[in-house]
Amino acid sequence: MTTKLGHLAEMADGHRSPEVEFLLTQGHERHFKIGEHLITEGETTDYFYDILDGTVALARNGRDGRRQILSFMSARQFLGAASTPNYPNLATALTQVTAISYPRSALEKALATTPGFASEFRVVLTRILESAHDHVYTIGQRSAVERVASFLLYLRANQARFSPDGPREKSNHVELPMTRLDIADFLGLTIETVSRAFSSLKKSEVISFKDSHSCDILNIDRVRNLGGRDDFTDNRGSSYD
Template identity: 80%
Template structure:
């Protein structure tokens, strides 16, 4: 039997069907360098990706050239599931990324013939929708510092929800593999405003930087106060 890897394998645990076996047999592991695209806007939605490691920015470009980052995706997340014949978004590796690429047609056949697998897959799609709602919340009617605080809560929940080894408890250590420009394009701010917001949180001893790609939340109560909520949802379990 073909080795099953990644989050899709978790969803299919203890399940077996010819269509499911064909799906995993068709999976191909691919590796991407920072700046390389996994998918591009307008490309046919013939494949989808199960991210094994690294961070991917899912974005959409406007006619005026401005970019809106829609999500930061990492291990144990599914990229490219679409109801349209072509991808409306662009997915770019921010760090070295490994992902298993599967044919969309093989996935659809496996979903039809393996009900439990299909049920687990729907849960994952619901989580993607909920993460999109979280993003809308981070940029809605809030100041720059408040958006950034909400963003740190968003990352804190997602890093626990989608950690490589499976869901874990939340931590005050926040990985920041994206650039300040990426954060600005996610929050709908300028890079200068994002830098000032980080400086304000650091000056207030709310966060501290250990290096250029991570920070520590020193006062989670203050981050929650600024973010306007206790936390974002964290799903437990394998699916």
């Protein structure tokens, strides 16, 4: 059994049952290096992960070899809770990742027998679904600069929504743990186009960079105008400031 508590264990507080207790004893902490796969396409859905730290890219590869990144997942998100017997997607560590793995069979028994725990679990899945909807909006009918601006709003929302210590207010400092190629595969653009879009936002003093893995939003109103919305909503149903 892992010695480090995750989000699932937090959710179990106040919703104890023999099935939940058994589930928690089956958790094992695992560590993944950059580029290592947590799950692969076609792999049987025997386990799911409670991500403790790091960033994971959830992607799907086409027959032509092109990759579409579907989501960037991080702390307090669950990976692999699929409804199918085999995983349809590929999950790769973009940074060093720590996660707790749980047997899917134990999870399903705990959810079936413990309504309060199941309700808590559905809330997390709903937040992940909302994040997927944000992604669809981000890659909509928008120019490259507008997509990147909307992407920054997406990251800003997720960093607050899925903070390791729980939901918090948004910050104008945005972490970029992914590469420009990852961003391109997420936004449906080329890496050159993504780089030019960031350069354009920097030149117009909308954002600034201290390094390649983070940026500061200097003009949030301009980012919102380019992104085409005020902001993405939080888990409480209202927009963050």
